[in-house]
Structure formats: C-alpha cells, structure tokens
Amino acid sequence: MARETRTELYRFSPLVFLAVVFVAFFLQAYVPFYVPAASLLDLPRLVVIYFALSRRNPTTGLTLGLVVGVAQDALTHHPIGQYGMAKTLVGFAASWVAIRLETEQPVARLLLVFGFFLLHQVIFGGVEWLLLGQPAALLNLQMLEAALVTALLGVLVFRLLDRFRRPA
Amino acid sequence: MRTFLERHPHLALLVASLFVQLLLLAYQIKTENEIRLLRVWAVTLLTPIEKVADFVVDGTGTIWNRYIALYNVERENQVLRAELEQAQLRLHALEARAAEADQLAALLALKQNRPQEPLLAAEVIGSSAAATSHTVFINRGQGDGLRRNMVVLTPAGIVGKITQTFPGSAQVLLITDRTSGVGAMLASSRVQGVVKGTGTWQCRLDYVAVEENVPVGSLVLTSGQDQLFPKGFPIGTISSARRGQYFHEIVVTPTARLSQLEYVFVYAGAPEGAARPAEGNGRN
Numbered sequence A: 001m002a003r004e005t006r007t008e009l010y011r012f013s014p015l016v017f018l019a020v021v022f023v024a025f026f027l028q029a030y031v032p033f034y035v036p037a038a039s040l041l042d043l044p045r046l047v048v049i050y051f052a053l054s055r056r057n058p059t060t061g062l063t064l065g066l067v068v069g070v071a072q073d074a075l076t077h078h079p080i081g082q083y084g085m086a087k088t089l090v091g092f093a094a095s096w097v098a099i100r101l102e103t104e105q106p107v108a109r110l111l112l113v114f115g116f117f118l119l120h121q122v123i124f125g126g127v128e129w130l131l132l133g134q135p136a137a138l139l140n141l142q143m144l145e146a147a148l149v150t151a152l153l154g155v156l157v158f159r160l161l162d163r164f165r166r167p168a
Numbered sequence B: 001m002r003t004f005l006e007r008h009p010h011l012a013l014l015v016a017s018l019f020v021q022l023l024l025l026a027y028q029i030k031t032e033n034e035i036r037l038l039r040v041w042a043v044t045l046l047t048p049i050e051k052v053a054d055f056v057v058d059g060t061g062t063i064w065n066r067y068i069a070l071y072n073v074e075r076e077n078q079v080l081r082a083e084l085e086q087a088q089l090r091l092h093a094l095e096a097r098a099a100e101a102d103q104l105a106a107l108l109a110l111k112q113n114r115p116q117e118p119l120l121a122a123e124v125i126g127s128s129a130a131a132t133s134h135t136v137f138i139n140r141g142q143g144d145g146l147r148r149n150m151v152v153l154t155p156a157g158i159v160g161k162i163t164q165t166f167p168g169s170a171q172v173l174l175i176t177d178r179t180s181g182v183g184a185m186l187a188s189s190r191v192q193g194v195v196k197g198t199g200t201w202q203c204r205l206d207y208v209a210v211e212e213n214v215p216v217g218s219l220v221l222t223s224g225q226d227q228l229f230p231k232g233f234p235i236g237t238i239s240s241a242r243r244g245q246y247f248h249e250i251v252v253t254p255t256a257r258l259s260q261l262e263y264v265f266v267y268a269g270a271p272e273g274a275a276r277p278a279e280g281n282g283r284n
Helices: A014-034 A036-040 A043-055 A058-075 A082-100 A106-131 A141-164 B002-007 B009-031 B036-068 B073-113
Strands: A010-012 A165-167 B119-127 B135-138 B151-154 B157-165 B170-174 B181-186 B192-197 B203-206 B219-222 B234-243 B248-254 B263-267
Touching (some): A010 A043, A014 A036, A014 A058, A014 A141, A043 A082, A043 A106, A082 A106, A082 B009, A106 A141, A106 B009, A141 A165, B073 B119, B181 B234
Parallel strands (some): B157 B234
Antiparallel strands (some): A010 A165, B119 B135, B135 B170, B151 B157, B157 B170, B181 B192, B181 B219, B192 B203, B203 B248, B234 B248
C-alpha cells in the first residue's frame, strides 16, 4: 500500500506576516546591541524559510525572500541585492522543497533550516566574491555553529509561529 | 519563450528577480552609487520602533534597579560606607607617609649636597611644655656626640641650636624664641644684621641701617659672624620692612617650617667650647 504524503498548505493573516517580519528585523537589529553573539543568527533568514516552507508556493517564497532580502540590504552597508539574491533563492528553494517533502516534523525542520542557512551563506558569499570582488568566508566552523544554533532556534520559533497559521 | 513562461512561471519569476537584482548590483558597482531611497525608507521605518524599544527597555531597567530591586541596597550601602571609611583612613596614612618621604628626601638631598659637612639626622620627638618657650626635643643626645650650641637645620633653613643635651635626647632652641639670635645677612646686598626671635612664628632682623635697600621677599642668610651658625644657610624671607629712626624694622618669616618640624639635621661641626653666642644675646 502506497503511503500518502500529506502536504497541507497554510495561510497567514497579512498582519501576522508583517508583524513577524517586522519583529524579526527589529530583534536582528536590537538584540546584538546587548548580546553581540546574537549577530550570528539571521532571524530574517529564518522567517523567509518558515513562510516559504509553510506556503509551499515558489512564487510566494521567492517574493518574500526578495522583499526581506532587499530590506535587509537597505538596513546594512551591503549593496542592494546581495542579501536580496540570496534570500530570493532560498525562499524559492524552500518552497520548492516543501512541495515535495514533509516539512512539519521537528527533525525535518532542523535539517532544512540548517541546510538553507548554509545555502544562503554560500550564495551570499558567492555574490560577494564573484560579483563584488571581495574576499568572502563561504563556509567555516563559525558558520556551521551559527547554522546549528539557528536551526535549533528555528525549531522553537517555527513551533511558535505555527500557532498563527491556518489551513488554506 | 512563451511556452517556457507558461510551463515554468515560478522559475521565470525567479530568473527575472535575480536578473533585476544583478542589474541593480552592477549599477551600484559601476557608478558607486547607492540606492539611497530604499535605505532611507528601511531605516526610517525601523528607527522609531528601535527608539521606542530602547526607551521601554531603559525605562524598565531604571524602574527595576531604582525602585524594585532594592532588597540588597541597605546592606550594600553599609559595606560601601565601611569600605569608604577604610579607604579614607588609608588615604590619610598614605598622605602622611608621602609627606614624611618628601621630608626625608629633602634631608637626604641636603646631606648629599654637603658631603664634607658633619650632618646628623634626628627626629623631633617633642615640643616645649610652655607657649612662651620655643623649643623642641630631638631623639639624639650625648650618646650620639651632640653638645650644646650645635646648630640644627632642615633643607629649607636653619631651625635653631642645641641648648641642653641628655643621654638619648637634646633640647633645641628655635630661632623664633625670644632669647635666640643669629648673625645674618641679606642674600642680595650682603648687608649684615642680627635675626632675633620674637616669641611668635616670625623673627625680626635688627641693625640694618635705614640707608640700605631692603626689598620685601628678600632672602636672609646666616652670615657666620656669630661663629656658631655656618655661613650661607637660609634663615627666612623678609615679610615687611619699615623705616625706623636709625634702623629698619624688618620682619622675617623663617624658611624652615618651625611649627611643623618632624625631621632635622644637627650640624655637628661646632664644638661646645668653640661656640660663641650669637650677637647681642648673652643667654644663647
């Protein structure tokens, strides 16, 4: 008997969506001010991955990634498009994966966030290195640690955000 | 092309998004221009929230620290007060030791500047029992070779002379005592006179003729004419000078701080027999 994979679509209130993105940016800008180690985390990245996985729509995923990424570029010293391209691709890829895989289990979420965190890092570093001609640390031990911590945090945050969604 | 767009709309949108951003990046690199408008919007949107949050966090922290979390403050206050008192005591002790070190350093310098002269260091251990007697006691006496009429001085100037010696101590008559007299001269003009004690912390310089110029602030030195105090040591500076009938009435402030003596030198070069009282005072 073939096992049926249930890939449910979810919707979010626009207010929830905006609030979550806003809070992510706010915490990303504010928390490292008091806890410098928190700058390793990338909460906007986590938000893009979560919504892309939940919506399971590549257009939504990449649009979300584009908007959040460009906004993040605007809030940093990076040229507009560097974070934008990385998050666009990650949003698209996360949605694409979510269509094909079960992504509701904590272990799956852990691995996905870990993987997409590193994918984002590779794209970001690649843009920096190839297009901007600047030295870039694509992957190192610190990045792996940050990916792991972000993945663990992601499992908890995803659980929290699940409360605000409803089936489409 | 149209078929591709219809079959893969998501992919087409992805490619378009990336292409636009790539162009944007290229534009920024080529022209070194920033897309400032986007940054202004983003920062303008986020900054007020950060300010409010900062205000809330700071306010909460202030309220908590100043009004709520006070259960340890009283005990901490007591501990801090005790520490402050201890620190103040230590500070006073250190200040006293620093002052003492300064005096000892000055004495040492005097000793080193006059290596050929027999200077014996001594500590002042007591003062006179009566206000009318300007004398002090030092911790050197007969056992150290001290004798009457030996000169006592500090690096700042002369102090007086020994009037009594005991086995372990000696009495020093200060130059401010009414019975004291020292042969003196003005450092600038070499005009000579006699410095006499007045019973206060000042002296007077007698026998300087009214024809002589006596500028206030001039340094007065020992002249050596009394054959007791060695020549050239500072006695004091002229505080005031008034013309009298034949002589100036001159007030001299001793350069040695006679009211706060702690360490002195005894000039052990004047034996008792050779000593001669200073001019005009038979009881010296």
